[in-house]
Amino acid sequence: MPRPTCSQCCRPLAYCLCALVSRLDSRTRxxxxQHPSEAGHALNTARLAALGLENAELRIGEHFADLADLLADPGYDARLLFPGDEAELPSQQRAEQRPLLLVVPDGTWRKARKLLYCNPLLEHLPRLTLPEGLESRYRLRKAPKVGALSTLEAITETLNRLEAPRRFDALLRPFEALIDGQIAAMGEEVFQRNHG
Structure with missing residues (x-):
């Protein structure tokens, strides 16, 4: 019999993170x-981002038939958060500029690239990328390359830059609690041996 889970954070009820989720409003939408393979992942940081932001939406799939409608919102300028040759660093948005629609593919690098391939409209969006050298708090996973962040960390860092001086670090509270809980469950000795 499956364990009862929270309908919001999708964690087992005994490990629900909802009390730590801050509902933050943002000018950026x-x-x-999310690639379907990520949806059932125990450390689903995209879900935590969607729960923590009032102006966020999480879609799960490989192909999004209504993507053109989603990107055509006249109140927003769409940007893809994904590295590329012409990608720019996020910088503070001025009040007179239209707010951004920040489109974030969620999955392994391979799966995220597949989302772009399956949804060609994404390839044509101007891109934002984060600077090299950022350090992930995701202490349980070996990053495929230096500076790789979880989806939640990348969104938090991008919003901190776009909407400065406002900060969105409160989004990371359930993420950090989740990681601390995983480390506690495996024991400090096992954690140090495998991840320390």
């Missing part, structure tokens, strides 16, 4: 396109 965030659209997270």
């Amino acid at each position: 965030v659209l997270i396109l």
Whole structure:
């Protein structure tokens, strides 16, 4: 018999993170396109981002038939958060500029690239990327490359830059509690041996 889970954070009820989730409003609208293979992942940081932001939406799939409608919102300028040759660093948005629709593919690098391939409209969006050298708090996973962040960390860092001086670090509270809980469950000795 499956364990009862929270309908919001999708964690087992005994490990529900909802009390740690801050509902933050943002000028930037965030659209997270999650590859289906990530949806059941124990450390689903995209779900935590969507729960923590009032102006965010999480879509799960490989192909999004209504993507053109989502990107055509006249109140927003769409940007893809994904590295590329012409990608720019996020910088503070001025009040007179239209707010951004930040489109964030969620999955392994391979799966995120597949989302772009399956949804060609994404390839044509101007891109934002984060600077090299950022350090992930995701202490349980070996990053495929230096500076790789979880989806939640990347969204938090991007919003901190776009909407400065406002900060969105409160989004990371359930993420940090989740990681601390995983480390406690495996024991400090096992954690140090495998991840320390």
